[in-house]
Amino acid sequence: MEDVAGEVREARELVAEGLFGQAVGKMTVWLRDHPDDAAGWRVMSVAQVKLGKWPAAAAACEQVVRLCPDDASRRCELGIALREVGKLEQAEQALLAAVRLRPSSRRPREELVGIYDRQIPSVADVKSGQAPGSAE
Secondary structure, three states, X not given: OOOHXXXXXXXXXXXXXXXXXXXXXXXXXXXXXXXXXXXXXXXXHHHHHHHOOHHHHHHHHHHHHHHOOOOHHHHHHHHHHHHHOOOHHHHHHHHHHHHHHOOOOOHHHHHHHHHHHHHOOOHHHHHHOOOOOXXX
């Protein structure tokens, strides 16, 4: 019988050591055979975020959310990853879900501000005509 906790534990240790690529490699192999292992997807999502591989991070977070819909932390990470790939509406929905799941958490609220900042043009953009909807 396979040691599920052992594989995931080893990958967590790799993440703790800053060896994110190795953790991704280990979890890629593991998750191919264990696609419903939420703990494995959590480790994968953290490693992908640390590597700045936002599309892969979003995909891993989506798997965690699919398996554990009440995981507010992964919903928050999903929102961040979606924001980084320009999917602002989906990011907003993921972050709002994280706020609903854990109202006391500040991080999803702070990340929502980042989304709203991207959607609101600066005064300089408006004055220069660079803002969306500005007269040319």
